[in-house]
Amino acid sequence: MVKPMKISDILNTGRVTVSCELFPPKHGSGMADAQNVVRETASLRPSFISITYGAGGGTSNHTASLAVEAQKHGIPALAHLTCVSSDRQTIRGVLSKLAADKIENILALRGDIPNGQSFPTDAQYHHACDLMKEIQSSGDFCVGGACYPEGHPESESLEKDIESLKIKADCGCRFLTTQMFFDNNILYNFLYRLLHHKIDVPVIAGIMPVTDRRQIARICKISGTVLPQRFRAIVDKFSGNSAAMNQAGIAYATEQIIDLIANDVRNIHIYTMNKPDIAGRIMNNLSEIFK
Numbered sequence: 001m002v003k004p005m006k007i008s009d010i011l012n013t014g015r016v017t018v019s020c021e022l023f024p025p026k027h028g029s030g031m032a033d034a035q036n037v038v039r040e041t042a043s044l045r046p047s048f049i050s051i052t053y054g055a056g057g058g059t060s061n062h063t064a065s066l067a068v069e070a071q072k073h074g075i076p077a078l079a080h081l082t083c084v085s086s087d088r089q090t091i092r093g094v095l096s097k098l099a100a101d102k103i104e105n106i107l108a109l110r111g112d113i114p115n116g117q118s119f120p121t122d123a124q125y126h127h128a129c130d131l132m133k134e135i136q137s138s139g140d141f142c143v144g145g146a147c148y149p150e151g152h153p154e155s156e157s158l159e160k161d162i163e164s165l166k167i168k169a170d171c172g173c174r175f176l177t178t179q180m181f182f183d184n185n186i187l188y189n190f191l192y193r194l195l196h197h198k199i200d201v202p203v204i205a206g207i208m209p210v211t212d213r214r215q216i217a218r219i220c221k222i223s224g225t226v227l228p229q230r231f232r233a234i235v236d237k238f239s240g241n242s243a244a245m246n247q248a249g250i251a252y253a254t255e256q257i258i259d260l261i262a263n264d265v266r267n268i269h270i271y272t273m274n275k276p277d278i279a280g281r282i283m284n285n286l287s288e289i290f291k
């Protein structure tokens with residue numbers, strides 16, 4: 001096993017980085033398949049693998065186990081952790097387990113408020129920055145956070161949302177991973193705004209290859225993202241033919257990444273939806289560019 005590296009060190013090498021996101025199964029019975037997905041993703045040699053955290057925390061052990069699995073294959077792991085539905089004791093328990101498992105990187109998130117519910121009145125953590133502070137005081141972790149180039153859906157303005165990112169950075173957040181976006185100009189505008197606010201932590205651009213029409217409704221619902229006309233045309237034309245949609249989705253994501261790297265956005269994160277074959281095809285398309 002290689003010595004796990006902190007994500008902040010990985011992002012500071014000046015080279016292009018490509019990371020992959022996976023999600024854990026809802027039930028323990030899915031762990032064997034999930035471990036295979038981790039193994040196949042690790043064989044692509046991404047810069048790191050991130051593992052999401054089930055809302056409500058019910059699958060927290062799965063997140064940690066899959067993070068350990070990634071590191072067994074020599075790939076640094078980033079474990080996601082959400083806080084809004086958890087109390088301090090639970091969070092401290094998860095942090096102790098991550099430390100014991102030698103997981104050094106945590107993406108600290110508030111988590112979504114469950115559908116139809118209001119913000120819990122007895123919440124012990126109100127924002128991701130509260131969790132970041134807790135993590136900082138709990139061990140030698142490298143902490144990252146989420147950001148939203150089109151603004152978080154609950155924010156009254158992008159400006160207000162960016163002010164909250166400044167708070168994250170001041171709470172020890174060492175890098176930010178973006179929500180998915182399909183128009184690179186949105187990211188470029190966002191990066192200018194971060195500069196204006198003197199937020200200088202590295203930003204990892206989140207790219208979602210859309211290879212199935214059914215993904216679209218969910219994407220728009222969770223991220224509120226704007227789908228460019230060029231992208232809509234592809235979905236309209238090819239979604240009836242799964243092989244063609246696959247190819248077009250991979251080509252679109254590949255083009256987005258080439259444009260990002262050409263414009264010096266060096267850190268790319270692929271939302272793989274647990275499809276290592278798709279991540280692999282994108283990485284293969286970019287093999288010379290990623291060297």
Ligand code: FAD
Pocket residue numbers: 051052053054055056080081082108109110111112113126127128129145146147152153154155160161162164167177178179180206
């Ligand atoms: P916060 O940073 O707390 O922001 C939430 C809202 O509060 C925003 O409107 C923000 O502007 C505002 N705000 C933030 N801080 C302050 C402050 N100090 N004062 C006032 N207002 C503030 N969800 C999961 O359940 N599991 C996952 O694994 C997961 N992974 C994700 C990975 C990425 C890269 C992204 C982009 C999202 C992920 N999510 C995940 C979804 C995330 O939990 C939701 O988007 C959630 O609604 C917000 O989380 P946050 O950490 O951005 O919250």
